[in-house]
Amino acid sequence: MSKKIYLSSPHLSDEGYEMEYIKEAFVTNWIAPLGNNVNQFETELATKVGAKAAAALSSGTGAIHLALKAAGVGDGDVVFCPTLTFSATANPIIYQNATPVFIDSDYKTWNICPKALEKAFEKYPNVKAVIIVHLYGLSADMDIILEICRKHNVVVIEDAAESLGTHYKGKHTGTFSEYGIFSFNGNKIITTSGGGMLVSDNEERISKVRFWSTQSRDKARHYQHSELGFNYRMSNIVAGIGRGQLKVLDDRVEKKKYIFEFYKRELSKFEGIEFMPINEWNEPNYWLTCITLSGNVKPLDIMEALEKENIESRPIWKPMHMQPFFSEYDYVGGDVSQKLFENGVCLPSDTKMTEEDLSRVVEIIKSLF
Numbered sequence: 001m002s003k004k005i006y007l008s009s010p011h012l013s014d015e016g017y018e019m020e021y022i023k024e025a026f027v028t029n030w031i032a033p034l035g036n037n038v039n040q041f042e043t044e045l046a047t048k049v050g051a052k053a054a055a056a057l058s059s060g061t062g063a064i065h066l067a068l069k070a071a072g073v074g075d076g077d078v079v080f081c082p083t084l085t086f087s088a089t090a091n092p093i094i095y096q097n098a099t100p101v102f103i104d105s106d107y108k109t110w111n112i113c114p115k116a117l118e119k120a121f122e123k124y125p126n127v128k129a130v131i132i133v134h135l136y137g138l139s140a141d142m143d144i145i146l147e148i149c150r151k152h153n154v155v156v157i158e159d160a161a162e163s164l165g166t167h168y169k170g171k172h173t174g175t176f177s178e179y180g181i182f183s184f185n186g187n188k189i190i191t192t193s194g195g196g197m198l199v200s201d202n203e204e205r206i207s208k209v210r211f212w213s214t215q216s217r218d219k220a221r222h223y224q225h226s227e228l229g230f231n232y233r234m235s236n237i238v239a240g241i242g243r244g245q246l247k248v249l250d251d252r253v254e255k256k257k258y259i260f261e262f263y264k265r266e267l268s269k270f271e272g273i274e275f276m277p278i279n280e281w282n283e284p285n286y287w288l289t290c291i292t293l294s295g296n297v298k299p300l301d302i303m304e305a306l307e308k309e310n311i312e313s314r315p316i317w318k319p320m321h322m323q324p325f326f327s328e329y330d331y332v333g334g335d336v337s338q339k340l341f342e343n344g345v346c347l348p349s350d351t352k353m354t355e356e357d358l359s360r361v362v363e364i365i366k367s368l369f
């Protein structure tokens, strides 16, 4: 069997930074929640993205959940959510007993469509919060979206799980609104094996999130609770991996961009292949290189041909309004997200890929045309 090529797998630093921080935690016996790595990882990530404060949590999903709670989302509230995303964006809306309304994408950004968003506001003027996703590391068009949201006085939460390292007009995604979240799951651009971060310029809200994430323990000698609590805090070991990974984030972005440009150079001449949109205001992290197909070669043809050669690829996210679990909820928009799902492929974008690996992928795809 030929060498396996992954879509996107963990890539630890060559320097062994992660192990150094883990060792520090062991030596000081701070492997339990909290400790120096957690505090430092929060500060270092907040500095990197340009946010005032950050709370390190056990997952990106947990971060979205507590962002919704911090935003005051509760029983029966309506929350707008892009339909083209991973289910982890939408599930926490249900955890809070709120109601998601799914919104279509546009072709220009692959992210939430401003026109559909405006239509949704007409239909649901009392919406409580809007989640914006920066899909595959492509930023949403924040100026337009925020202008619409500001008119309606809603809290905006940015799901930047896939876009650590992505900038919009020079500013880091996840820092345009009240709350931003990042994920360090195994396939993300950097990973802690699993974990997440909630960032905000509102330090009071961030300390509240830390409080909720450690079981809402009131200041008292005995165990005293006046609020519902969660066990969502990041451990000091995991935070150590994160600190090491953060040091190589810029290298990872550079390699992801190289991968995108390699595919683009080799494949864009083929009739019917179109690359994900890179807008002039966007500096993506190129987490995954995605294409859409409009000719005789279908996504399944590419995915099957690659699979035969032990190479991983994936369809574009299946929209939430097409998912059995979410089918009862309302959807505003047309068929853009559905078309992206039906015609799209995520190409292997693993930062450990060599020149030879990239050529292997490209040759297999070329042979289909």
Ligand SMILES: *Cc1c(COP(=O)(O)O)cnc(C)c1O
Residues within 6 Å of the ligand: 059, 060, 061, 062, 085, 086, 088, 089, 133, 159, 161, 162, 182, 183, 184, 185, 194, 195, 196
């Ligand atoms: C990965 C991901 C999440 C969830 O992050 P976890 O850390 O895996 O919980 C949320 N939203 C999007 C868009 C993601 O890709």
